[in-house]
Amino acid sequence: MPVTKEKAQLMSASEIDRTLVRLAHEILEKTKDLDKLAFVGIRRRGVPLANRLAAKIKDLEGREIPVGVLDINLYRDDLSTVAEKPVHNATEIPFSVTGKDVVLMDDVLYTGRTIRAALDALFDQGRPSRVQLLVLIDRGHRELPIAARYVGRMVQTSDREIIEVKFREIDDMEKVLLVERTDPE
Secondary structure, three states: OOOOOOOOEEHHHHHHHHHHHHHHHHHHHHOOOOHHHHEEEEEEOOOHHHHHHHHHHHHHOOOOOOOOEEEOHHOOOOHHHHOOOOOOOOOOOOOOOOOOOEEEEEEEEEEOHHHHHHHHHHHHHOOOEOOOEEEEEEEOOOOOOOOOOOEEOOOOOOOOEEEEEOOOHHHHOOOEEEEEEEEEO
């Protein structure tokens, strides 16, 4: 099992919140029809992002943005290396994605493979009119031609470095860390 050591804290709770306020404003500026807007968070840490951004837009515009949860475990191209029997948590999208302007959300964009799987899973739910990607951190190292329209922060990393996003809803803490894999001695 790889061992990691913390190198730096990239974002505090207040920095995360300020970034989400900025992202909410960007979404509002770039969305022509708010009635068609919907958020879908990739299970695990994309879900708090989607819920928080929906709440920020409600505060700003007084409008409810529908939020769905997407489970991509069965769509991953590395399914055999993830686990012998992958855990499948149900996708929960309580609205039709057909014709919607969907903002797909995840915490970290790395190789692009998670997003490829998410697009497959999303299109199994229907045919959105548009899909845009929002990520809190884009760390580069893409293996697929995938880019986010909305990015909280770009962080250049080495292959040994990992971005760890901690949200209070999941981790009981709020921060973004840069950690590095270390070889066990």
